[in-house]
Amino acid sequence: IKNEIGCTMAKHFHVNTPLLESISMSKHVGTTVFLKMENSQPSGSFKIRGIGHLCQQRATQSKGVVCSSGGNAGMAAAYVARKMGLPATIVVPSSTPQLVVQRLKDQGATVKIVGKVWDDANGEALRLTETEGLTYVPPFDDPLLWQGHASIITEVAASLGPVVKPGAVLVSVGGGGLLCGVIQGLKDVGWTDVPIIAMETVGADCLNAAVKAGRVVTLDDITSEAKCLGAKTVCKKAFECTQSSELTIISELVTDQQALHAVETFLDEERVLVELACGASLAAVYSGLIRRLQDEGRLPTVLGPLLVIVCGGSSIDMKQLANLKHKLQT
Numbered sequence: 001i002k003n004e005i006g007c008t009m010a011k012h013f014h015v016n017t018p019l020l021e022s023i024s025m026s027k028h029v030g031t032t033v034f035l036k037m038e039n040s041q042p043s044g045s046f047k048i049r050g051i052g053h054l055c056q057q058r059a060t061q062s063k064g065v066v067c068s069s070g071g072n073a074g075m076a077a078a079y080v081a082r083k084m085g086l087p088a089t090i091v092v093p094s095s096t097p098q099l100v101v102q103r104l105k106d107q108g109a110t111v112k113i114v115g116k117v118w119d120d121a122n123g124e125a126l127r128l129t130e131t132e133g134l135t136y137v138p139p140f141d142d143p144l145l146w147q148g149h150a151s152i153i154t155e156v157a158a159s160l161g162p163v164v165k166p167g168a169v170l171v172s173v174g175g176g177g178l179l180c181g182v183i184q185g186l187k188d189v190g191w192t193d194v195p196i197i198a199m200e201t202v203g204a205d206c207l208n209a210a211v212k213a214g215r216v217v218t219l220d221d222i223t224s225e226a227k228c229l230g231a232k233t234v235c236k237k238a239f240e241c242t243q244s245s246e247l248t249i250i251s252e253l254v255t256d257q258q259a260l261h262a263v264e265t266f267l268d269e270e271r272v273l274v275e276l277a278c279g280a281s282l283a284a285v286y287s288g289l290i291r292r293l294q295d296e297g298r299l300p301t302v303l304g305p306l307l308v309i310v311c312g313g314s315s316i317d318m319k320q321l322a323n324l325k326h327k328l329q330t
Helices: 023-029 047-058 072-084 098-106 118-132 143-149 151-160 177-188 206-213 236-243 256-270 276-286 289-295 318-329
Strands: 019-021 033-037 065-068 088-092 110-113 135-137 168-172 196-201 249-254 306-310
Touching: 019 151, 023 033, 023 256, 023 276, 023 306, 033 151, 047 072, 047 135, 047 143, 047 177, 065 072, 065 118, 072 088, 072 098, 088 098, 088 118, 098 110, 118 135, 143 151, 143 177, 151 177, 168 177, 168 276, 177 196, 177 236, 196 206, 196 276, 196 289, 206 236, 206 249, 236 249, 249 256, 249 276, 249 289, 256 276, 256 318, 276 289, 276 306
Parallel strands: 033 306, 065 088, 065 135, 088 110, 168 196, 168 306, 196 249
Antiparallel strands: 019 033
8 A cells, every 4th residue: 555655554553573482471470471562662661552544544534633642642643654654743741751752853753842741741742633634643542442452362362272272361551542442452352251460559559549549530630750651631432441341450559769760670570671650560579469369359360371461661771761760759
């Protein structure tokens, strides 16, 4: 398929990522741990699955795309737009690290810095959709994104084969897009009896706050350093799934310190650097949370293989890691 300026369009933009067994993490939890390595996507995170799918459906005749993002959705949108030969405008909040802004520019995107948190940047992106006639790429709240993200689970099922099924799936939650995709994927492959452990950091806990309140709530502010989990309101669909009896979704929190410790341990043990948002799900293994859930009877004592979605993230490097360490120690 060729678009107007002669760029060959791929069937899809994401790659089938490795599914790796982690011996060291398996030792921590006492059951086999599989890592779905979404950090190895071309844009650095799982976001390219949903955003690639959405752009193929909506942006083929577009004047350009606009996306509001604290990093990873923007990186995916910029990458896909470049491959489609479209201009991309990425609106980011002022909390976005400079390295992310530079990486977005390296992908050929125009970067606008607006407001303090994602919600502010999103307001500007929606305005540009109206005034400039650009195609809006939502970071997490759209069924096309969830369809794209669901391919993670389809790939896992194909890798594990018909006999093996996860005992639980571990996933980090920001706005809820990945969670909705995992739910969709579990339904697609007939794994609705597999519980999902939805992990957030304290201070970026819009899903957990909604579960506790029994309704979707808006956080006053994002106080966690895991800025890529920093949506003040979870998407309605993700919350509704927690209230449904169709699946088991366990919402849990870790501190920024626990997430950082998980990032460092993961770097040491698996030789891979991921951002703090991804550390939230890894921390469930390293902090003993899985064993606690087993002790409380919320997960089976004899647990099948644990599937960890290593969502990745582009807003991390050694300097950023050192900054986080300094901030969280003071």
